[in-house]
Amino acid sequence: xSALTQPxxxxxxxxxxxxxxxxxxxxxxxxYDYVSWYQQHPGKAPKLIIFDVIDRPSGISNRFSxxxxxxxxSLTISGLQAEDEADYYCSSYTxxxxxxxxxxxxxxxxx
Amino acid sequence: QLQLQESGPxxxxxxxxxxxxxxxxxxxxxxxxxxxxxxxxxxGKGLEWIASIYYTGSTYYNPSLKxxxxxxxxxxxxxxSLKLSSVTAADTAVYYCARVVRGxxxxxxxxxxxxxxxx
Numbered sequence: 001x002s003a004l005t006q007p008x009x010x011x012x013x014x015x016x017x018x019x020x021x022x023x024x025x026x027x028x029x030x031x032y033d034y035v036s037w038y039q040q041h042p043g044k045a046p047k048l049i050i051f052d053v054i055d056r057p058s059g060i061s062n063r064f065s066x067x068x069x070x071x072x073x074s075l076t077i078s079g080l081q082a083e084d085e086a087d088y089y090c091s092s093y094t095x096x097x098x099x100x101x102x103x104x105x106x107x108x109x110x111x
Numbered sequence: 112q113l114q115l116q117e118s119g120p121x122x123x124x125x126x127x128x129x130x131x132x133x134x135x136x137x138x139x140x141x142x143x144x145x146x147x148x149x150x151x152x153x154x155g156k157g158l159e160w161i162a163s164i165y166y167t168g169s170t171y172y173n174p175s176l177k178x179x180x181x182x183x184x185x186x187x188x189x190x191x192s193l194k195l196s197s198v199t200a201a202d203t204a205v206y207y208c209a210r211v212v213r214g215x216x217x218x219x220x221x222x223x224x225x226x227x228x229x230x
Contacts, residue, residue: 003157036216038158045207045220046150046158057218089158093215099171100148100215105157 004029004090004103011109017078020106022090023071028101030071034093037066037075041086050075077108085110113138115208115221123202123228129195133208133221134188141166141186146211149182149193151204152223159204163211164191198228 005023012018022029022037029035035053038046048057050066053073063078073092077084090103119131133147140147148163162182163171170182176195184191195202205225209217 034213034215038217040158045223046217047220048216048218051212051216051218087157091160091215091217093213097171098174099146099163100160100173100211102150102158102160 002101004092004101006088006090006103006106008104009107009109011111012077012080013111014080014082016080017076018080018108020075020077020088020090020108022073022075022092022103024073024092024101025071028071028092028094029068029073032093032095033068035066035068035073036091037064037073038089038091039084039086040089046089080110082110084108113210113219115210115219117206117208117221117224119206119224119226121225121227123198123226124230125199125228126197129193129198129202129226129228131193131206131208131224131226132190133192134190136189138189139186140184140189140191144212146171146214147184147191148209148211148217150207150209150217151202152207153201153204161195161206162193163214200228202226203228 037050040046146163149161179196181194205223207223208221210219
């Protein structure tokens with residue numbers, strides 16, 4: 001079970017938009033619409049920001065949006081703010097046998 | 112509002128068994144809507160899913176850890192537990208417990224507990 005592939009780092013300027021990709025296979029992202037994204041600030045527990053590919057939990061800014069095409073899911077953050085600087089992880093359902101695969105993580109730097 | 116809290120030793124000797132418990136408060140872990148999971152994060156590294164369990168006791172393990180992992184649930188205490196045997200320094204990590212929605216989506220996390228494997 002290999003981790004989902006994410007870029008190690010991305011950066012963007014205040015107010016700009018960035019997109020983080022998450023690539024899996026036809027057995028996980030490509031098959032199930034159970035992709036989620038997490039934001040993690042240093043020393044803190046991860047926080048769910050996107051679930052079921054495109055949905056946001058209550059209280060999460062609409063600046064965060066998710067999408068999926070084929071075996072690749074994406075997280076877009078628009079109107080970058082300083083507090084968006086964090087690590088971001090994706091995850092996907094993999095079926096009844098194993099259940100979960102998590103991405104390698106992407107560090108977002110806000111310039 | 113459900114809150115999850117990990118508990119257990121912060122230091123474990125190599126070759127011994129790491130044991131952690133997650134206690135839920137403000138909600139029941141007997142709900143048929145959720146699984147319950149463990150995720151870990153070595154210092155400076157990414158997240159790794161370890162295992163998940165349903166309130167009925169059905170378990171799902173990361174294949175890379177399956178031979179060393181046991182997960183159990185005690186609905187009477189609103190607790191679920193993790194045991195990881197034959198630990199090495201590579202098992203040093205912050206261990207999180209979490210509520211799992213639709214098999215793989217962690218919507219409620221504990222604060223995490225650092226477990227160090229060292230003699």
